Amino acid sequence: MTPFIFVLETASNLPLVARFALAGIAMSTSGVSTALVAYCAKPYVNKLRWLEADKQAAGLEMTTLTLGLHERVTRVYDTAFLVPASRFFATWELAEAFQLPKAEAELGKAQGTLPREETVAETLTSKGDVIGRWIVRWDENGAGVCRQQGRVVRYFNVHQELLGRPI
Known part of the structure; x- marks a missing residue:
């Protein structure tokens, strides 16, 4: 105008x-x-799908849209990292830090798998190209600190009727 x-x-x-x-x-x-x-x-989830592994829910796949209406698919491989959001207009966010249960941390230390780094979530384009990752770095005591690599979708506004079952 x-x-x-x-x-x-x-x-x-x-x-x-x-x-x-x-x-x-x-x-x-x-x-x-x-x-x-x-x-x-931005955080509004319009499609939600459970990632299955051996007949058990292993994670979630959530689809959001950009301002240009391009799909962004975020796969969260460990739903324990989805915590209540501190941001307005969002239900969940990817956690910045996480502490393994003491027994799991002791087992990881005994097996030599701690410290390590692992991908908690990935954001992909509609073509399947990875544009961002949420990575946790575990220390020897099982304390994890997360960091962003690329452009990962971190906040999600999910309506409970999309879930079908609790996390």
């Missing part, structure tokens, strides 16, 4: 600076509202 401000206002006595100011206000209002819609809608 910004070009119309210049066309419609040519017959008026508004100075050119005022027309630019009106156009700038219209553009910034449009930009702010688009940014708010993007912020609120």
Whole structure:
């Protein structure tokens, strides 16, 4: 609509600076509202699928959309890393830190599998290309600190009726 401000206002006595100011206000209002819609809608999960391993639920696959309506599929391989979100308009987020149960940490230490690094979640494009990972680094005591590699979707707004069963 910004070009119309210049066309419609040519017959008026508004100075050119005022027309630019009106156009700038219209553009910034449009930009702010688009940014708010993007912020609120970004974590919305429109498809949810359980990842099965040996007849047991091993993880979740959640599909979200970008502002340009491109699908982003995030596979969370360990649902224990999905915690209540601290962000508005999101139900879950990927945890920043995690502590293994003491027995599991002792077993990992005895088997020599701690310390280690593993992928907790991956975000893929609709073509299957990996664009981001959520990686946990376990120390020798079973304390894990997560980090992002690439562009992983971290926040999810999931309606409970999509789940079908509890996590």
